[in-house]
Amino acid sequence: MGEMCKVLIVDDEMLIRQGIINYIDWEQEGFQIVGEASNGQEAMQMIGEFSPHIVVTDIVMPIMDGIDLVREAKKAFPHLEIIVLSSFENFDYVRSTFQNGVADYILKPKLNGAELLRILKQIVNRIPDLQEAGLLEKPKRSTEEILENMLLGYDSSADGTVFPNSRFVLVRIHGNKLDSTQLKAVFNRIPFEDIAIYSFAGSETESMLLLNFNPNQLEAIKGTIESQVAQTLLATWMMFEPFEKIDDIKQVHDEGFAKMKKYLFYLPEQNVFVYDNLPEENEKQANFDLNHFIEMFKDGLFNAAFAYLENHVSDLGGRYNNDSFEFKSFLGNIVFNIIILLDAMKYDNKEIEQKKYGYFSAINEAEHVHKALAQFNAFLEEVRTNILSLNKTADQANNIDKILAYIEQHYTEPLRLSEIASHFHFNASYLSSYFSAHHKEGFSEYLNRVRIKKSMDLLENSLVTISNISGMVGYSDHSYFCKVFKRITGTSPGSYRKEFRARHENEENGLSHLTE
Secondary structure: OOOOEEEEEEOOOHHHHHHHHHHOOOOOOOEEEEEEEOOHHHHHHHHHHHOOOEEEEEOOOOOOOHHHHHHHHHHHOOOOEEEEEEOOOOHHHHHHHOOOOOOEEEEHHHOOHHHHHHHHHHHHOOOHHHHHOOOOOOOOOOHHHHHHHHHHOOOOOOOOOOOOOOEEEEEEEEOOOOOHHHHHHOOOOOOOOOOEEEEEOOOOOEEEEEEEEOHHHHHHHHHHHHHHHOOOOOOEEEEOOOEOOHHHHHHHHHHHHHHHHHHHHHOOOOOEEEOOOOOOOOOOOOOOOHHHHHHHHHOOOHHHHHHHHHHHHHHHOOOOOOOHHHHHHHHHHHHHHHHHHHHHOOOOOHHHHHHHHHHHHHHHOOOOHHHHHHHHHHHHHHHHHHHHHHOOOOHHHHHHHHHHHHHHHHOOOOOOHHHHHHHOOOOHHHHHHHHHHHHOOOHHHHHHHHHHHHHHHHHHHOOOOHHHHHHHOOOOOHHHHHHHHHHHHOOOHHHHHHHHHHHHHHHHHHHHHHHO
């Protein structure tokens, strides 16, 4: 009998380690457990001492976790194969995190002896030392196995596999209780009689189809996928960009999925994504001015502050090309800053303070935008409740807050102090005095500053012409807009845009020199 495959088990829970050990008759199946470790640091020592072929490891562990263990072990022992166990339900997160080092991944709730043994034997077939030692006769691999290995990065070519047609396209399907036979059957009809279909990377919740087709079948494939969605509402179909060389399969998949999973985060209700027919995202709006938000909050202008914030969050929710991490980071940063502000303003926010880590965690782990926003909006609602219950300002001050929020939302429209005062059933003389006392300027000047601030953002972040910008921020007379802009900023709109771009280019050139 040839050399046995040596396996090391790594998990900080003894019961989990013992459960894994008792799942399989290891020696009968050709394996040997060479040790157990309770963390990554212990595992590294045992790897050096016992030279296992395969390591089965948890992710969350003390001292050194599974992420660091994978990185350090693959660096020191490049040929070591690693299987990751985790309680996290996000398959794509774990898979992308470990795509350069891990052989496979199993969810702990779904861990059983048969599944573990199946994965172990697949990995053994890829270990040259064991094949040479005659542990298992190397079987002839199917086309599907070759394709799956290429997608995971274990093979770099199709190993001489012959495909009947000239073009390829990958279709990735997410859903519940997926059946690869039924998925393939979608294309078993005219005009697909000569199409070659390969199904791999399959599970109950994920499947991959490779369609090998002729160019004239492309539009029919798109139409079939779009019509099939109506019949499989619980599944999401993603069609990546077609390609001509099978050796490009991993690059096409990785680049395509990196782009499409952004759409999956922002549009979880949509269940078909085709590479050349993706939803249009919101045009980029002005950047969020955190200092402006903080100043409004400090001044007790809570409605205006929240209106400004919620308008920007709504805009971000439609920027589908932004990474979900960027969106979640923005929400988390706002939660952090609001908690700091409440403390600085002497609000009793002990309850919110105690819950903050729960909010951070829930936002970071949200599978899609709606779940992240649900947590964020729950936080904002709790803040509002806290403020209203403790805020001792007069009703009139609250009305002022509403007026400023109204200005923030309607600055593009013709606004007059008398009309706003009448709209809110407010005393116009008091409102005029309020602006002079609290902003050191009258209503018209306050409105001008709001509009000019918006125009500065547009000059910095868009290619819209200056004449169009003047109308977008509420000025019907372009020359008057330029006059007001120069009075407030000290320069003309055109000069401001040129100076900003020149400064931006200089900063980029400076950074590029530093990195050379």
